[in-house]
Amino acid sequence: MLLKALVGTVKDFWRMRQMPTQVRPKDTQSVITDVIVRRIPIQTRRTSISKAFVLISQGDESQKGKLLNAGPILALMDVVAGAISYRLSMGAAATISFDRVDLVKPVFHGDHVRLEGEVIGLGKSSMAVQVNVFRHDITTDTLEHTHDAIITMVAINRFGRPRKCLPELYDADCADYCLKMSQLAKQRKELSFQWRNEQDAVDELSFIKQSDLLLVKSKAEYVAVSETEVEVRNCFLPRNLNPHDTVFGGDLLSWMVRSHTKTKEMKKLRRCAFLKDKIALHCAQKFTKSEKMVTIAMNRVLFKLPILMLDMVRMRARVVYVDHFHLEVEVEVFIHSILHGGERKSHSGYFTVLNLDGNNKFKPIEKGLKIDENKQNEMRMLLKAQKRLKFEEEDTNLDTLKSRILAGEFAADQLKHH
Known part of the structure; x- marks a missing residue:
């Protein structure tokens, strides 16, 4: 045990000594690929380590053409x-944390996603x-933009504590680009x-009064927040663990949007832990009595506590805001x-779900x-939800600025960057 601790300390010290003071995105190249079920020739390219991509076929072939839930996409985002x-x-x-995930276009079972x-x-x-x-559109042989996300990662040492050793993200050949991205990250923080x-x-x-809340359009029926609750309990297996013996954030997010399906074919998949509907989506469907719903955004998921294999996990979902659609x-x-007993709150997340009819x-x-x-207690939930909506516009403004930086305003720098 002492030798293992000594080796770990030496490795941490070696990493600090080897870490450069600055890193250029183009000097850190990495590509991630996975097995492609249906082979479609898509040309790959080299990218930077501050840049990587995964190309994989998603979903269940028997459900081809149907909407894919967000769980598999969230898990892959965490991998990248x-x-x-x-x-x-x-x-x-x-x-x-997953600061925000937005759906631009839907992904379907059987799609190839990048x-x-x-x-x-x-x-x-x-x-x-x-x-x-x-996603790869077979009919046009083009890639369609479907999701955006911003994920915060932290370097840790062998004790699971932050490791303060990262270089500065800078490239003299595209200084304006690096500066703008740094400002964007600061604004988001x-x-x-x-x-x-x-x-x-x-x-x-x-005390929160009724006048403190914004009134939405009248509805045919009203229910209390507590009446919308859905609860699930589960535990994780060794295949869900990362190298630190804690549960992968992506697997946890995938389960946050899971619930049980009912068809015979899906039972087989459930035993293999491949596909389940979303808990957030199930909560929304239970509320609206509508089966055709899709998650279009996820907001502010901050992982406060690590989850171990011997932890029993309980998730509780409730509807906290309703708009027109x-x-x-x-x-x-x-x-x-x-082992130790007692229950603690690990984290929470907020999922925006859109209601659709049979024609989408x-x-x-x-x-x-x-x-x-x-x-x-319910009044606080409702008021918090309304305040979160105000931040969506500011998030959208930052995403617009990010898009201008990455694709338009600094196009010359982007050519150098790639």
């Missing part, structure tokens, strides 16, 4: 971000990774702090140690949430 951060930090790294990741900001131990997802402060401020309010589901994750057109949601001043 992990591969980039592991190599960039020259050692172990952990997923800290995931590209790039570091857009570096701290002393943290890495902000932008991940974009594309400030927005994240502001978001947490406003959410915490709601908890400090002594979409609603928001809050998913809370609690861990119960089988927007379908109005006829049910709403009750506003009852006698239930202050």
Whole structure:
């Protein structure tokens, strides 16, 4: 045991000595590929380590053409971000948060998807990774943009603590590009702090009145938030563990959006742990009595506690906001140690789910949430949800700026960057 600890300390020290003071994106190249079920010739290219991509066929062939839930995509996003951060930090790294995931276009079972990741900001131990997802359109032989995400990773030592050793993201040949990306990462960090402060401020309010909430359009029926709750319990297996013997963030997110399916064929898949519907989606479907719904965004998932294999995990989902066509589901994750007992909250996440009809057109949601001043706990949930909506515009503005940096405003720098 002493020898193992000594070797670990030496490795951490060696990494610190080998780490350069600056890193150019083009000097850190990495490609991630996976088995392609249906072979479609798509030309690959070399990319930077602050840039990587995964190309894989997704979903179940028997469900070909049907909408694919977000779980498999979220898990692959975590793989891409992990591969980039592991190599960039020259050692172990952990997923800290999924700041935001947005659906641009849907992905279907049987699609080939391509995931590209790039570091857009570096701290002393943290890495902000932008991940974009594309699906291959067979009819046009082109790649369609489907998802965007920003994932925060942190370099850790053998004790699982932050390892402050990362270089500066800089390239003299594209200095403007690096500067703009650094400013973008700083703005997003400030927005994240502001978001947490406003959410915490709601908890400090002594009493929330009905007038504090924005009224949405009238609904045919209203139910209490507590009546929308869905709860699941499960544990993880060795195949779900990362090199630090904790559960992969992507696997956890995939389960956050899972629930049980009912068909005979799906039971086989459930035994193999390949495919389950979303818990967030199931909660939304239970609320609307509509089966055709799709998750279009995920907001602010911050992993506060690691989850071990011997932990029993409990997830609770509830509807906390309803608009005309979409609603928001809050998913809370609690861990119960089988060895030590006691339950602690690990993290929470917020999923925006869109209601569709049989023709994939927007379908109005006829049910709403009750506003009852006698239930202050539910009033806080509703007020927090409305405050989160205000941040969506600021997030969108940052994403627009990011797109201009990556594709338009600094096109000359991008040519050098690639």
